[in-house]
Amino acid sequence: MRENNVLLAFTGEFDMKIINALITSVKLKLVEVEEAARIQKKVYNVMVDCLETIFHSYETAQRKNASYNSFSIFTLSRDAGFYYLISGNYIFNDTMEARKKQIDKINALNTDGKKALFRDYIVDDTIADQDSDLAMLNIAIKSGNVLGYEFKKVDANNSFYIFQVKIKIL
Amino acid sequence: MILQPLVLAATESTPHILFDPARNIFEIKGESRPENAKAFYDPVIDWVKNFCSGVKDDKLHPAKLIFVINFDYFSSSSAKYLMNIFARLEELHKNKIQVEAKWYYNEVDIAMKESGEEFKKLLTLPFSFELLRH
Numbered sequence: 001m002r003e004n005n006v007l008l009a010f011t012g013e014f015d016m017k018i019i020n021a022l023i024t025s026v027k028l029k030l031v032e033v034e035e036a037a038r039i040q041k042k043v044y045n046v047m048v049d050c051l052e053t054i055f056h057s058y059e060t061a062q063r064k065n066a067s068y069n070s071f072s073i074f075t076l077s078r079d080a081g082f083y084y085l086i087s088g089n090y091i092f093n094d095t096m097e098a099r100k101k102q103i104d105k106i107n108a109l110n111t112d113g114k115k116a117l118f119r120d121y122i123v124d125d126t127i128a129d130q131d132s133d134l135a136m137l138n139i140a141i142k143s144g145n146v147l148g149y150e151f152k153k154v155d156a157n158n159s160f161y162i163f164q165v166k167i168k169i170l
Numbered sequence: 171m172i173l174q175p176l177v178l179a180a181t182e183s184t185p186h187i188l189f190d191p192a193r194n195i196f197e198i199k200g201e202s203r204p205e206n207a208k209a210f211y212d213p214v215i216d217w218v219k220n221f222c223s224g225v226k227d228d229k230l231h232p233a234k235l236i237f238v239i240n241f242d243y244f245s246s247s248s249a250k251y252l253m254n255i256f257a258r259l260e261e262l263h264k265n266k267i268q269v270e271a272k273w274y275y276n277e278v279d280i281a282m283k284e285s286g287e288e289f290k291k292l293l294t295l296p297f298s299f300e301l302l303r304h
Binding site: 016020037038040041042044045048049052055056115118119121122123134135137138141142 | 182183203205243245246247249250252253257276278279280281284288291292
């Protein structure tokens with residue numbers, strides 16, 4: 001990926017005001033750089049889900065422990081074949097395994113399996129642990145690609161969680 | 171007691187909602203990604219619960235209820251609440267009250283149509299799709 005293909009890069013603390021500003025900015029940027037309205041819409045949908053996932057994980061972690069480090073990153077970039085959405089935020093080490101399992105479970109499903117799980121989630125509140133389960137699944141369905149992730153251990157309690165999804169430009 | 175219409179103006183992150191039994195308008199439109207989906211949708215669900223109870227008691231009986239869903243985007247957490255509304259309307263349908271869902275989608279947003287299809291699979295009430303030209 002070349003640096004000049006970065007359409008948006010944000011680092012800092014996410015709140016709804018920031019998220020709304022980023023969404024507006026990307027909406028305008030996509031109209032400028034992407035001719036296909038269908039791809040614009042797809043990137044937009046996945047991006048909103050990604051930002052919401054960061055926001056929800058921030059909220060959940062903060063409820064659990066007020067000392068949570070809320071620094072996050074988000075980038076949207078593209079090359080000739082794909083759009084790339086990458087987010088990064090701190091998570092507590094004791095939640096890392098559950099997150100890995102959640103993503104691995106989604107990645108192991110085919111499209112119909114993902115959609116069936118989505119239906120299960122929306123009819124039964126007790127299946128999904130939190131809103132992020134549903135958002136993650138939605139990202140996988142809408143992007144049509146596997147979800148990439150990496151955890152970089154920071155200290156005994158925290159890791160930096162990097163999440164990546166790509167969207168094919170047809 | 172006459173149930174007052176539910177009117178919520180659209181914001182940057184929440185949809186326009188108009189549920190007006192007197193005029194037989196039931197529509198939800200725009201972006202649905204509220205900061206707190208529960209806080210936003212709980213009052214909506216409460217309104218729908220009251221409405222459905224009234225309809226079952228034959229106090230409020232629309233000729234045919236057409237529920238119009240026309241989202242530009244809805245978040246995953248909104249989906250759970252939307253399903254809750256559908257489930258309550260489906261109860262009316264099972265009680266021989268005419269209910270139909272109309273799911274609008276833009277021609278460039280196939281994912282929106284596919285999302286509607288997932289809801290349709292979960293429901294037995296009449297559910298149709300309306301294409302909006304870009």
